[in-house]
Amino acid sequence: SQQGEEDPQALSIQEGENATMNCSYKTSINNLQWYRQNSGRGLVHLILIRSNEREKHSGRLRVTLDTSKKSSSLLITASRAADTASYFCATDKGQGAQKLVFGQGTRLTINP
Amino acid sequence: GAVVSQHPSWVICKSGTSVKIECRSLDFQATTMFWYRQFPKQSLMLMATSNEGSKATYEQGVEKDKFLINHASLTLSTLTVTSAHPEDSSFYICSAREGFGRAWLSNEQFFGPGTRLTVL
Numbered sequence: 091s092q093q094g095e096e097d098p099q100a101l102s103i104q105e106g107e108n109a110t111m112n113c114s115y116k117t118s119i120n121n122l123q124w125y126r127q128n129s130g131r132g133l134v135h136l137i138l139i140r141s142n143e144r145e146k147h148s149g150r151l152r153v154t155l156d157t158s159k160k161s162s163s164l165l166i167t168a169s170r171a172a173d174t175a176s177y178f179c180a181t182d183k184g185q186g187a188q189k190l191v192f193g194q195g196t197r198l199t200i201n202p
Numbered sequence: 203g204a205v206v207s208q209h210p211s212w213v214i215c216k217s218g219t220s221v222k223i224e225c226r227s228l229d230f231q232a233t234t235m236f237w238y239r240q241f242p243k244q245s246l247m248l249m250a251t252s253n254e255g256s257k258a259t260y261e262q263g264v265e266k267d268k269f270l271i272n273h274a275s276l277t278l279s280t281l282t283v284t285s286a287h288p289e290d291s292s293f294y295i296c297s298a299r300e301g302f303g304r305a306w307l308s309n310e311q312f313f314g315p316g317t318r319l320t321v322l
Contacts, residue, residue: 132313135312188299190236
């Protein structure tokens with residue numbers, strides 16, 4: 091079963107706007123990762139945030155993590171048409187566990 | 203760095219045949235590789251975890267005799283779908299985890315581009 095649940099399932103915005111996607115999880119984690127997947131392609135690692143971190147930036151990406159609420163958000167600023175893709179969060183429970191548990195994903199469409 | 207390749211990128215086969223998919227880490231040694239399947243517009247479902255030189259660990263509900271996994275070297279894992287049927291049609295993705303270092307500590311996984319299997 092998938093631990094992560096993402097919200098919204100689909101998001102459509104205009105180019106230049108900001109896009110925010112949320113991810114919730116159920117158990118304690120070691121870290122949380124965000125991935126992007128273009129249609130029919132593999133996953134591209136975007137950013138990893140550790141359980142002791144609250145916010146992380148990478149270019150136009152900003153990720154927050156609230157371990158008390160067991161949730162994370164991914165913000166893409168100044169969106170571009172090329173950002174159109176599915177975005178997945180994945181959690182790692184740590185303690186030697188290697189498996190990543192993926193959320194259901196958010197399908198993001200950027201309209202030109 | 204940290205590139206993972208898969209071969210083939212797509213395959214069409216007849217029902218009843220077996221199909222082998224290769225996953226290679228091109229510029230690092232992967233002690234652990236993971237195999238996922240993904241149905242259209244759905245998330246990735248982990249099928250199995252393979253560690254170099256040992257038997258794969260399958261997730262609940264995944265038939266080990268149906269999906270044979272071999273991780274014979276630190277750079278290659280193979281998934282063989284035996285006696286494929288139309289319901290096995292899916293997108294199969296592998297990922298690899300480096301054996302040491304920062305990426306290993308953070309459990310960062312590097313994904314292949316996927317293999318689309320269509321069984322007629």
